[in-house]
Amino acid sequence: MTATTGPVLVLGAASDMGRAIARRYAEAGRALILAARSPERLEADAADLRLRWNTNVRLAAFDALDTADHGAFLDRLGVLPDTVVCVVGLLGDQGESERDFAAARLVLDSNLTGPASILGEIATRMEARGSGTIIGVSSVAGERGRASNYVYGAAKAGLTAFLSGLRNRLSKAGVSVITVKPGFVRTRMTEGMALPGLLTADPDEVARAVLAAQAKGRDVIYVRPVWRLIMLIIRLLPETVFKRTKL
Amino acid sequence: MKLSGWGRFPRVESRLALARTQDDAVRAVTGGRTLIARGNGRAYGDAAVNPHATVSMLGMGRMLAFDPADGALTCEAGVLLKDILDVFVPRGWFPPVTPGTKMVTVGGMIAADVHGKNHHIAGSFGDHVLSLDLLLADGRVVTCGPDRDPELFAATRGGMGLTGVILRATFRLIPVETGYIRQETLRAENLDVIMAMFEESADWTYSVAWIDCLARGPRMGRSLLFRGEHARVDELPVPVRSAPLDVRLRHARTIPLDFPAFALNHWSVGAFNELYWRMGTPRETLIDYDRFFYPLDSLLEWNRIYGRPGFTQYQCVLPASVSAAGLRALLTAIGSAGNASFLAVLKLFGRQDGVMSFPMEGYTLALDFPASSATFGLLLDLDAIVADHGGRLYLAKDARMGAGLLRRGYPALDGFQALRAARGLDRVFRSVQSERLAI
Ligand SMILES: Cc1cc2nc3c(=O)[nH]c(=O)nc-3n(C[C@H](O)[C@H](O)[C@H](O)COP(=O)(O)OP(=O)(O)OC[C@H]3O[C@@H](n4cnc5c(N)ncnc54)[C@H](O)[C@@H]3O)c2cc1C
Ligand SMILES: NC(=O)c1ccc[n+]([C@@H]2O[C@H](COP(=O)([O-])OP(=O)(O)OC[C@H]3O[C@@H](n4cnc5c(N)ncnc54)[C@H](OP(=O)(O)O)[C@@H]3O)[C@@H](O)[C@H]2O)c1
Numbered sequence: 001m002t003a004t005t006g007p008v009l010v011l012g013a014a015s016d017m018g019r020a021i022a023r024r025y026a027e028a029g030r031a032l033i034l035a036a037r038s039p040e041r042l043e044a045d046a047a048d049l050r051l052r053w054n055t056n057v058r059l060a061a062f063d064a065l066d067t068a069d070h071g072a073f074l075d076r077l078g079v080l081p082d083t084v085v086c087v088v089g090l091l092g093d094q095g096e097s098e099r100d101f102a103a104a105r106l107v108l109d110s111n112l113t114g115p116a117s118i119l120g121e122i123a124t125r126m127e128a129r130g131s132g133t134i135i136g137v138s139s140v141a142g143e144r145g146r147a148s149n150y151v152y153g154a155a156k157a158g159l160t161a162f163l164s165g166l167r168n169r170l171s172k173a174g175v176s177v178i179t180v181k182p183g184f185v186r187t188r189m190t191e192g193m194a195l196p197g198l199l200t201a202d203p204d205e206v207a208r209a210v211l212a213a214q215a216k217g218r219d220v221i222y223v224r225p226v227w228r229l230i231m232l233i234i235r236l237l238p239e240t241v242f243k244r245t246k247l
Numbered sequence: 248m249k250l251s252g253w254g255r256f257p258r259v260e261s262r263l264a265l266a267r268t269q270d271d272a273v274r275a276v277t278g279g280r281t282l283i284a285r286g287n288g289r290a291y292g293d294a295a296v297n298p299h300a301t302v303s304m305l306g307m308g309r310m311l312a313f314d315p316a317d318g319a320l321t322c323e324a325g326v327l328l329k330d331i332l333d334v335f336v337p338r339g340w341f342p343p344v345t346p347g348t349k350m351v352t353v354g355g356m357i358a359a360d361v362h363g364k365n366h367h368i369a370g371s372f373g374d375h376v377l378s379l380d381l382l383l384a385d386g387r388v389v390t391c392g393p394d395r396d397p398e399l400f401a402a403t404r405g406g407m408g409l410t411g412v413i414l415r416a417t418f419r420l421i422p423v424e425t426g427y428i429r430q431e432t433l434r435a436e437n438l439d440v441i442m443a444m445f446e447e448s449a450d451w452t453y454s455v456a457w458i459d460c461l462a463r464g465p466r467m468g469r470s471l472l473f474r475g476e477h478a479r480v481d482e483l484p485v486p487v488r489s490a491p492l493d494v495r496l497r498h499a500r501t502i503p504l505d506f507p508a509f510a511l512n513h514w515s516v517g518a519f520n521e522l523y524w525r526m527g528t529p530r531e532t533l534i535d536y537d538r539f540f541y542p543l544d545s546l547l548e549w550n551r552i553y554g555r556p557g558f559t560q561y562q563c564v565l566p567a568s569v570s571a572a573g574l575r576a577l578l579t580a581i582g583s584a585g586n587a588s589f590l591a592v593l594k595l596f597g598r599q600d601g602v603m604s605f606p607m608e609g610y611t612l613a614l615d616f617p618a619s620s621a622t623f624g625l626l627l628d629l630d631a632i633v634a635d636h637g638g639r640l641y642l643a644k645d646a647r648m649g650a651g652l653l654r655r656g657y658p659a660l661d662g663f664q665a666l667r668a669a670r671g672l673d674r675v676f677r678s679v680q681s682e683r684l685a686i
Contacts, residue, residue: 016267041268044323048309052334188267 006082007031011062011118014041016187017137018087020203024211025083026055033081035062035073064088064114070121080125085135085210086115090152091189097151104151111155116162123166127173133214135178136163137206140222143181143231146247167219178213179220182206183227199224250301253550254291256557256618256646259679261298266325267306269388272412275302276675277386283678284412286355287327289348291560292646293679294407295355302412304354310334311415318420319377324354324413329544331420336536337492340420341477343375347592349541354413359643360405360604364453364475364540367597371606372418373404379416384675388414402666405604407642409667409676409686425491427478428453428539430532434524438468438574442610445595448474453539456593457527459520460614463582468574470593471527475539483533494535516588553617559646561626562605562613564596565638570610573636577612577629584625588614602659605641613644623647642680650685660686 008025012018013034022032026049034042039059046057062073074080090110097104119134126132141149142156160179167177184190184200201209201223209223222228237245251258263285266272275282282300295301304325312321318340320331329349331342346361355361360373369375378392381403391400403410431451435441441456448454451474458470480491487493543549550558565573574593581588592613599606616622630652633640639656640648654660664686667673680686 044309044311047311051310051313052330191265 005030007033007056007079008083008085009033009035009060009077009081011035011064011084011086011115012088013039013045015087015089015189016203017182017185017206018085019045020207021085021087021210022049024204024207026053026057028211029053029055030083031056033058033060033077035060037061037063062118064118065109067114067117070118073118074121074125080122080129080132082131083133083135083214084119084122085137086119087137088115089137089139089156089189091149092152094147094149094151107151108155108158111152112158112162115159119162119166123170123175123177126175127170130174132174133176133178134163134166135180135210135214137180137182138163140181140183140227140231144234144242148247164220176214176217178210178218180206180210180213180223181221181227181231182223185223199226199230250285250288250296251557252288252290252292252295252646254558254560254618254646255550255553255555256559257293257679258557259293259296259298261296261301263301263303265303265306266412269307269382269414271306272302272304272382272414273386273388275300276382276384276412281675281677283676283681284324284354284358284408286325286352286358287350289346289351289355290359290643292644293683294359294642294645296679297677298679304352304412307414308352318422319417320420321415321417322353323415324352324357326353327351328353328356332536335420336423336426336494339422339424339492341423341536343419343421344369344372345540347541348544349537350544353416353418357404357413357416358406358408359641360601360606361643362596362606364455364594366599366606367449367454367595368452370597371404371599371601371604373601373604375418376400376404377417377419379403380414381410382412382414384411384671398666399670402602402663405601405642406663407603407680408678409663409681410670410672411676423477423492424480425478425483426494426536427483427487427491427533428475428536429478429482430473430475430534430539432527432530432532433472433474434527434529435468435470435472437466438470438571438578441468441470441472441593442571442574442595444472445593445610448472452476454594457523458591458593458612459524460578460581460588460591461517461520461585467578467582469524471524473539478533494537553615557618558615559618559622559626560613560615560644561629562611562641562644563629563633563638564605564607564611564641565609565633565636566607567609569636573632573638574610574612576632576636580625580628580632581614584621584628588616590615602663603642603657605639605643607639609638611641613641618646645680648684650683653684653686 008030010018010022014036039061042059049055049057090107092107138160139156141153142160145153163179184195206223213221249258250261280299283297285295285301285303307323307325310322328351344363356372360371362371380388380390382388435444453475456470456472462469594611596606598608634655
């Protein structure tokens with residue numbers, strides 16, 4: 001079915017989650033292409049992966065917002081990776097998004113438009129080849145819009161639907177699509193926020209869950225299983241009740 | 248959040264920030280608050296805690312370069328010793344000096360200038376550091392080493408983070424043929440015998456003794472001496488010779504709950520000591536490096552066996568010429584107070600130069616005590632004995648000594664302070680420990 005020995009492309013590799021995922025793939029013996037804005041920031045990470053695991057690592061410049069370049073970006077890589085993990089995302093500031101649509105648009109583009117563009121292009125190429133795995137990091141925030149972060153939630157809802165559609169389209173083409181819903185994760189994005197311990201994962205936990213999901217051929221995963229239950233309840237709340245909550 | 252050291256005493260409300268990159272660290276240093284760097288929090292007391300800003304270096308855990316020609320490893324300060332072992336033992340390299348736990352960072356090993364069971368041969372960790380990058384109070388990063396700004400380097404070794412934030416370091420690993428240690432166990436009936444044995448063991452690479460602090464009278468100071476050498480391939484049993492560097496490590500277990508504090512009373516420790524002493528039959532064994540160097544690491548969070556109040560470790564060193572008398576006085580005080588100490592370790596250090604480095608030629612004794620008022624009373628008595636004999640306490644273990652004892656034990660302290668003041672480091676780099684000790 002899916003090749004699990006070829007190179008892994010990590011989009012958003014400078015994030016805590018991207019770094020953790022790269023480490024686990026390196027440990028598993030996979031070659032890596034780390035893609036990020038200003039990839040020279042990742043020289044030290046690349047050296048670390050090479051030293052620890054004798055991994056073949058390359059860096060590539062990638063901007064999710066530069067959708068016009070996405071095809072050329074893939075051409076420049078020279079190889080079509082076997083596995084692509086997209087962790088690109090932007091939490092943004094909900095208040096600012098309400099005051100200034102440009103801010104809202106940046107959140108929508110960073111979480112949805114940009115990833116949809118690059119993953120769509122990759123999907124088409126993998127479909128033609130007849131193999132590959134696409135892993136998209138979305139969010140439980142996309143399951144129901146909440147006052148505190150609905151612009152981000154809307155973008156992630158769009159990404160979740162996009163990934164679901166890709167999976168449906170590619171299921172017979174030998175290409176797997178995995179949707180990852182991490183729940184709370186201790187990263188730069190959530191630094192300083194008071195997160196409930198039992199509901200919060202470490203980046204490395206996300207990484208292990210990603211590799212396990214690929215190995216087991218899963219479609220949609222919640223990193224901590226308790227989130228599946230929490231989101232079920234949140235989705236089931238009648239709108240008349242939900243609209244009055246403060247979540 | 249509440250931060251503490253490994254002894255879980257004291258616990259101080261602090262602001263903790265994670266440094267992932269040099270830029271993060273620079274931002275923290277130039278943020279207008281005092282701060283202290285923190286490694287993996289294995290110092291026992293309050294050395295790696297600052298309520299205003301404590302900067303965790305665990306985000307800077309990247310290995311950067313290794314030169315197999317001379318064993319020089321360059322890495323970020325937050326790299327754990329455990330990771331170095333996991334990566335380099337299978338390639339035939341070993342740390343030049345290792346403390347009794349592998350859950351420490353490179354930065355923490357330099358800042359405490361840690362010693363190992365080979366101190367009499369290899370010196371302290373700082374003796375193997377070729378250079379380091381230090382972030383200063385004004386946000387500048389300077390490289391120093393034994394031949395590059397040697398004053399700053401010397402002060403940073405053992406300087407407990409008070410000269411700046413160590414960002415990266417280069418140090419030499421040593422080549423080994425196997426991941427095993429050839430260990431000899433010897434039994435010593437009393438203090439004179441164990442001291443004679445240490446002196447006879449000067450050629451052994453590793454030596455350390457477990458000492459029964461509760462034994463009295465003619466048996467005072469009875470000990471088990473463990474000495475070891477890196478095993479050569481031809482010393483291994485035939486079946487493992489084909490994979491001499493492949494030691495299968497045990498899985499760590501976690502102590503489930505806080506032990507009730509009474510679990511460690513005088514009688515249970517006395518019984519444990521008696522049993523341990525009896526089981527220490529003289530013998531030669533071949534054991535993997537993990538069991539030899541890190542017997543406690545297989546019990547993750549074993550610090551919780553002392554219960555909620557936490558505990559403290561008392562580690563002193565006495566000059567060689569007065570070690571016998573000093574140790575006798577210490578053991579007498581401990582034995583008659585009856586405060587339980589499970590882990591009592593004795594070791595003979597070799598010579599050591601340094602500014603704030605702990606080791607000096609002579610005997611070092613390390614003991615664990617539950618944090619209680621009875622303990623603190625006893626420790627004051629021990630302080631007086633240490634001071635009278637010209638000894639000193641280890642800052643990496645300390646949570647409670649007073650500024651006077653520090654001053655007497657570390658004659659280079661004034662020079663250290665002058666350097667910090669001259670370079671503007673004293674305004675920024677401070678810890679709960681440095682405030683307590685007026686450093
Ligand atoms: C079970 C056990 C056994 C031990 N055995 C020994 C032993 O045999 N020999 C020995 O010498 N020690 C021993 N120790 C003590 C331990 O090695 C030291 O306390 C060491 O400093 C801990 O490293 P860390 O990374 O946890 O540092 P922390 O405990 O987090 O910090 C210790 C000190 O280093 C400073 N520091 C840490 N990182 C940096 C940095 N990047 N830049 C500047 N300053 C920094 C901190 O400010 C603090 O002053 C032992 C400790 C334990 C728990
Ligand atoms: N942390 C959580 O609790 C949590 C929970 C659920 C889901 N998530 C999702 O998990 C993913 C990883 O997030 P994180 O927590 O690790 O936070 P993060 O550090 O903020 O990661 C976001 C990453 O996306 C990259 N990125 C943003 N815009 C980009 C663009 N235009 N082009 C290229 N890269 C871009 C960022 O790159 P730069 O480094 O260049 O800024 C950064 O590396 C995100 O998709 C996030 O939404 C996080």
